[in-house]
Every structure is written in C-alpha cells, then in structure tokens.
Amino acid sequence: MLTANHLSHTYGSGAGAHAALADIDFTVEQGELVSIVGPSGCGKTTLLRTLSGLMRPTGGSVTFHGDEIVEVPTGLAMVFQDYSRSLYPWLTVEDNVRFPLRRLHLPKEELRSRIDEALAAVGLTGHAAKYPGQLSGGMQQRVAIARALAYRPEILLMDEPFASIDAQTREDLEDLVLEVKQRFSMTIIFVTHDIDESVYLADRVVVLSKPPTRVVTILDVPLPGERDQISTKELPEFIRLRGEVARLIRHPRDAQEPVAAAAG
Amino acid sequence: MSAITSRMVRKQSGRRRAGGRVGRGIVGVAVAVLAAQLLSVSGAISPTSLPPMFEVLGSTGHLFVDPSFLREVLATIQAAVTGLAIATAIAVPAGLVLGSFRLLNQAASAVVEFLRPIPSVALIPLAILLFGQGAQMKVSLVVYASVWPIFFNTIYGVRDVEPLAKETARIFRIPPLRVLTHVLLPSAAPFVATGIRVAAAIALIVTISAELLAGSADGLGAWILRMSSGGANLALVYAGTIFAGLLGLVVNWLLVRGEQRLFRWRREGVGAA
Numbered sequence: 001m002l003t004a005n006h007l008s009h010t011y012g013s014g015a016g017a018h019a020a021l022a023d024i025d026f027t028v029e030q031g032e033l034v035s036i037v038g039p040s041g042c043g044k045t046t047l048l049r050t051l052s053g054l055m056r057p058t059g060g061s062v063t064f065h066g067d068e069i070v071e072v073p074t075g076l077a078m079v080f081q082d083y084s085r086s087l088y089p090w091l092t093v094e095d096n097v098r099f100p101l102r103r104l105h106l107p108k109e110e111l112r113s114r115i116d117e118a119l120a121a122v123g124l125t126g127h128a129a130k131y132p133g134q135l136s137g138g139m140q141q142r143v144a145i146a147r148a149l150a151y152r153p154e155i156l157l158m159d160e161p162f163a164s165i166d167a168q169t170r171e172d173l174e175d176l177v178l179e180v181k182q183r184f185s186m187t188i189i190f191v192t193h194d195i196d197e198s199v200y201l202a203d204r205v206v207v208l209s210k211p212p213t214r215v216v217t218i219l220d221v222p223l224p225g226e227r228d229q230i231s232t233k234e235l236p237e238f239i240r241l242r243g244e245v246a247r248l249i250r251h252p253r254d255a256q257e258p259v260a261a262a263a264g
Numbered sequence: 265m266s267a268i269t270s271r272m273v274r275k276q277s278g279r280r281r282a283g284g285r286v287g288r289g290i291v292g293v294a295v296a297v298l299a300a301q302l303l304s305v306s307g308a309i310s311p312t313s314l315p316p317m318f319e320v321l322g323s324t325g326h327l328f329v330d331p332s333f334l335r336e337v338l339a340t341i342q343a344a345v346t347g348l349a350i351a352t353a354i355a356v357p358a359g360l361v362l363g364s365f366r367l368l369n370q371a372a373s374a375v376v377e378f379l380r381p382i383p384s385v386a387l388i389p390l391a392i393l394l395f396g397q398g399a400q401m402k403v404s405l406v407v408y409a410s411v412w413p414i415f416f417n418t419i420y421g422v423r424d425v426e427p428l429a430k431e432t433a434r435i436f437r438i439p440p441l442r443v444l445t446h447v448l449l450p451s452a453a454p455f456v457a458t459g460i461r462v463a464a465a466i467a468l469i470v471t472i473s474a475e476l477l478a479g480s481a482d483g484l485g486a487w488i489l490r491m492s493s494g495g496a497n498l499a500l501v502y503a504g505t506i507f508a509g510l511l512g513l514v515v516n517w518l519l520v521r522g523e524q525r526l527f528r529w530r531r532e533g534v535g536a537a
C-alpha cells in the first residue's frame with residue numbers, strides 16, 4: 001500500500017549538510033500496523049514527513065497504491081509530534097476536530113456523530129467548547145488524535161503520539177488505536193520511543209539505526225491479534241520481542257545475527 | 265491548584281496595577297489643569313493666548329450637549345470610519361496575499377517603498393483637485409494614510425503563522441483559498457487588529473487635518489477653524505481641541521476592549537509542553 005524505495009534525505013548542502021536518512025526501504029500493507037523505533041534524532045519525523053508527501057525526499061521515492069507521492073494524498077492523515085502547534089488556537093476543541101471534515105461534505109448527522117465519537121473515544125466529551133490554550137499538554141495531544149480519528153483516513157501516520165500522556169491514559173489510547181484499526185481497517189504507521197508500545201501495538205516493528213539512518217531490521221510480531229495490556233505483555237513471545245528490539249537499538253550489529261530469520 | 269491561585273493572584277495584581285495607572289493618570293491630568301489655570305490667572309501667560317483652564321473645561325462640557333457641534337463631530341467620525349473601512353478592505357486581502365507569496369511580495373515592495381514615505385498631508389492639494397472639498401476628499405486621504413499600518417501588520421502576521429499550522433492544513437488537503445481565510449487570516453488577526461487600531465488614530469488625525477487645511481464645509485476640524493478665524497472665542501478653540509483628543513482616547517479604548525474580547529483564546533496561558 002505504502003512503500004519507501006531507497007528513501008534518503010539530506011538537510012542542507014555543502015559543509016553544513018546533514019544526512020538524516022541514508023537508505024530506507026520498507027512496505028506497509030493494507031490494514032497493517034507498523035511501528036517504527038529508533039534512537040532519538042535518527043530521523044523518524046523526517047521519515048514521516050517524506051512518507052506523507054509534506055516534503056520531497058532528496059533521494060528515492062515513496063509510492064502510495066503504486067503512485068509516486070508528490071503531495072499529500074487523499075486518505076492520509078498525520079498526528080504531529082509537535083501536537084500543540086498543530087492545533088488551531090482560535091478554534092474550540094470541537095471546531096478543531098470539525099475543521100478537516102468540511103471538505104468531505106458529510107451529511108449533518110454523520111458529521112455530528114463523528115465528532116462526538118472521536119471526542120468520546122479520547123475522553124474529551126466535556127471539553128468540546130474549550131480552546132486548546134485552556135487544556136493541558138496531554139489533553140491537547142488527545143484533541144489532535146481525535147481530529148485524525150474523525151477524519152477516518154485510509155492510512156494514519158502517528159509521530160510519538162502518546163509521549164506526553166500519563167501511563168494509564170496511554171494504555172487506554174493504545175487500545176483505542178488497536179480498536180480503530182480493527183473497526184475501520186485502517187493502516188497505521190506508528191513512531192514511538194517506547195519499546196513495549198512498539199511491540200504491543202504492531203504487526204511488524206521497523207528498527208532504525210543511528211544516522212546516517214538505515215533499517216536495521218524489520219521484526220514480525222506473531223502475537224495473537226486480540227491484545228490485552230496485561231496478559232499480552234506476560235507472553236514469553238512478547239518478552240522475547242521487546243528484548244530483541246531493545247538489543248537492536250543498543251547494539252545494532254551484535255544483535256543482527258539471531259534476528260536475521262525474523263527479518264521481513 | 266497552585267497554578268490557578270498564582271494565575272488569580274497575577275490577574276488581581278494586574279488589575280491593581282491598571283487601577284494604579286488610571287489613578288496616577290488622573291492625578292497627572294489634574295496637576296496639569298491646575299498648572300495651566302495658575303499660569304493664566306496669575307498673568308504669567310496672557311489670557312488672550314491661554315484662557316483660564318476652568319473656563320475651557322466648562323466650554324468642553326457644553327460641547328457634549330451642543331447638537332450643532334455634535335453634527336460636526338459626526339461628519340468627522342463618518343469620514344474617518346468610512347476611510348478606515350475602505351483601507352481595511354484593501355489592506356487585509358493585499359497583505360494576506362503578499363505575505364504568503366514571497367515572489368509577489370518582492371515585486372510589490374518596490375512600489376510600496378516609494379508610496380509609503382509620502383505624507384498624506386502633502387496629498388491634500390491633489391485630493392482637492394480630484395475630489396473637491398467634501399467628504400470624498402477626506403475619505404480618500406484617510407484611506408491613503410491608514411492603509412499602511414494595516415497592510416504591514418497583516419504581512420507580519422502572515423509571516424508569523426506557525427509553520428505547523430500550515431502543514432496541518434496541507435495534511436488535511438484544505439483548499440488554498442480556505443487556508444487563506446481560515447488559517448492565515450485568523451492566525452494573523454491579532455496583528456491585523458493592532459494595525460487597525462494604529463490606523464484608527466491616524467484616520468482621525470488625517471480627517472481633522474484635512475478639514476482644517478482644506479477648508480471643509482463640515483467636521484470637527486472645520487469647526488475649530490471657524491472658531492479661531494473670527495478671533496472670537498479662544499476658550500472654544502481650546503475646547504474643540506481637547507474634545508478631539510478625548511475622541512482619540514475613546515476610540516483607542518474601544519478598540520483595545522474589542523481586541524481583548526475577540527482574542528480571548530490568545531490570553532489563556534498555553535499549558536502545553
């Protein structure tokens with residue numbers, strides 16, 4: 001569905017040039033949730049920006065349904081890492097969620113129900129009339145998530161969406177992502193720092209190296225489809241996988257051998 | 265909890281400060297009035313150049329209930345407001361478009377740099393030739409003078425728009441015109457409003473100047489000119505001038521209040537990391 005072909009990106013040129021992405025190759029299939037983990041500053045946001053069509057990569061290409069991406073395609077949405085700046089401070093919470101929907105020309109009732117459902121899903125029902133400036137960071141982040149959910153994209157890119165959310169809410173939102181993926185057969189690319197989260201959510205985990213950034217490995221996650229915050233995390237398979245991912249991030253070379261078989 | 269209390273404390277102390285400022289302002293004005301009164305009563309300044317201040321204030325008070333005077337004031341306000349409205353209608357769209365397209369901006373800036381330094385008073389003869397001595401002449405000068413602060417503030421506002429706000433619009437494929445009206449404009453609105461407030465003061469000044477210098481048939485400036493030409497009533501000339509100053513204060517106060525209401529979303533402390 002979405003493919004990165006020898007994707008590379010260098011910021012600037014000459015002496016000040018910074019090769020953020022060296023060579024990235026992977027494919028995300030329809031209905032899959034792929035999580036992307038990698039050391040801080042390795043270019044995860046850069047990668048999502050090129051995948052979304054916000055920015056042309058300096059090398060290689062991205063295709064969506066077989067067509068090369070040159071602008072943001074229809075059916076794609078993104079939750080930005082810098083969520084607070086991506087909300088419109090002059091619009092209420094509800095109007096922020098409504099804003100991208102106008103273009104879809106939905107019937108009135110559906111518009112209403114999408115907004116209400118999305119706000120309820122992230123636990124912000126009582127805050128619809130507030131302005132983003134009146135909310136905490138975690139609540140703002142949930143507004144940004146609700147906005148993307150109400151839009152119902154085919155593919156959703158999320159850039160460390162739960163970074164500023166407390167542990168309990170975070171688990172609820174992780175389960176919400178899984179539920180949304182099921183219900184709307186949404187394809188999701190999920191960038192995270194959190195190794196447990198990357199394994200818990202994903203069908204596959206893409207592990208990135210330090211810059212110049214390459215794909216270290218792509219791990220399959222053969223956990224049962226129905227996941228549970230407690231019992232899934234107790235499975236020997238889960239424990240093995242999180243160990244694997246942690247090792248790959250710390251020592252990409254040492255870990256390469258035993259994982260080669262699982263690489264996708 | 266402590267954040268809330270500290271915010272409340274801040275708000276209260278802010279109000280106290282504002283109260284203090286008004287208080288000190290009143291004291292300052294009272295001292296100035298008293299000094300002026302003393303200067304003319306003691307004979308230090310001849311009463312033919314500076315009439316006793318209490319008399320001037322009395323005349324100013326009478327002006328507030330003088331229908332023929334208020335008609336003149338209305339003519340002035342009408343010209344200023346019309347000019348300001350036209351200037352806004354020109355400057356905001358122009359600023360939005362020029363602010364968002366760098367190339368267009370560079371092309372236009374040569375023209376702008378030439379036009380901007382021309383003082384509007386220097387255009388009075390041209391305006392009289394083109395529009396006569398009536399309201400049209402005043403309005404055209406007001407438009408010329410007040411277009412600039414609105415235009416430049418709009419451009420600054422558009423350049424200041426959060427890049428991620430624009431990228432968010434791109435992600436959701438918001439059409440360009442809608443981005444202009446629903447992202448760039450509201451985001452730049454506080455800047456635009458400041459521009460309009462600055463322009464409103466200019467509009468008043470230019471209207472009254474044009475009335476004075478062009479010998480208009482009506483308006484506050486024309487009234488002051490009439491009072492002064494007979495050499496008749498110095499106190500009334502002072503009173504008219506004080507009235508013009510008060511008018512400027514009231515307009516500024518109204519616009520500040522309007523901005524506070526309109527941009528309430530801006531004043532909430534952003535709780536985000």
Ligand SMILES: Nc1ncnc2c1ncn2[C@@H]1O[C@H](COP(=O)(O)OP(=O)(O)OP(=O)(O)O)[C@@H](O)[C@H]1O
Pocket residue numbers: 011012018020039040041042043044045046047081
């Ligand atoms: N616009 C830019 N111009 C120049 N360099 C940039 C730009 N954006 C990012 N970089 C650099 O590219 C590298 C990758 O940045 P990026 O934000 O993609 O990393 P990241 O993996 O998302 O980081 P984090 O884990 O902190 O979110 C960093 O070294 C960063 O300084």
Ligand SMILES: [Mg+2]
Pocket residue numbers: 044045046081159
């Ligand atoms: Mg990032």
